[in-house]
Amino acid sequence: MKTKFLFTSALLLASVAIFSIITAFQPKKPWVVPGKYVSMKNPVASNAESLKNGKELWIKNCQSCHGKSGHGDGPKAAQLKTDPGSFAPAEVQSQSDGALFYKISEGREDMPNFKKKIPDEEDIWSLVNYIRTLNK
Numbered sequence: 001m002k003t004k005f006l007f008t009s010a011l012l013l014a015s016v017a018i019f020s021i022i023t024a025f026q027p028k029k030p031w032v033v034p035g036k037y038v039s040m041k042n043p044v045a046s047n048a049e050s051l052k053n054g055k056e057l058w059i060k061n062c063q064s065c066h067g068k069s070g071h072g073d074g075p076k077a078a079q080l081k082t083d084p085g086s087f088a089p090a091e092v093q094s095q096s097d098g099a100l101f102y103k104i105s106e107g108r109e110d111m112p113n114f115k116k117k118i119p120d121e122e123d124i125w126s127l128v129n130y131i132r133t134l135n136k
């Protein structure tokens with residue numbers, strides 16, 4: 001009786017461990033951006049004014065999850081199901097401005113959509129400009 005219980009528990013624990021390992025190594029689901037956005041040109045020049053605006057919006061709306069320097073280490077990050085990741089690697093920086101604009105506007109799952117909260121498109125473009133400075 002007791003051995004059977006122990007055996008079942010061990011089996012259960014092993015399954016949980018294997019499942020956790022599999023999910024931890026699962027690559028992120030690809031986030032497909034419609035072609036129209038990929039080729040969209042950023043109409044806002046990345047000048048001091050735009051970067052200042054982008055930084056203010058960032059602190060107010062994004063830092064809680066993405067962290068001060070965009071490393072995905074904001075105070076809310078630990079409660080999310082999806083890892084916000086870091087903005088430094090090429091996987092983010094090599095995306096077009098339009099692709100980042102789309103992701104910020106539309107969101108998915110844990111990443112909120114900001115098109116209502118930040119209704120001025122130029123503000124979102126300034127956020128894209130600011131994200132380009134978080135490449136370290």
Ligand code: HEC
Binds near residue numbers: 061112
């Ligand atoms: C509630 C937490 C949260 C907030 C607030 C948040 N994000 Fe995110 N963000 C995420 C998560 C989680 C992901 C990863 C989503 C995924 O891959 O499914 C993400 C992904 C992104 C991506 C895509 C990165 C990539 O790998 O392609 C961009 C760009 C982005 N966020 C920008 C922003 C900006 C700009 C703001 C503020 C206006 C913001 N986020 C606010 C959680 C958040």
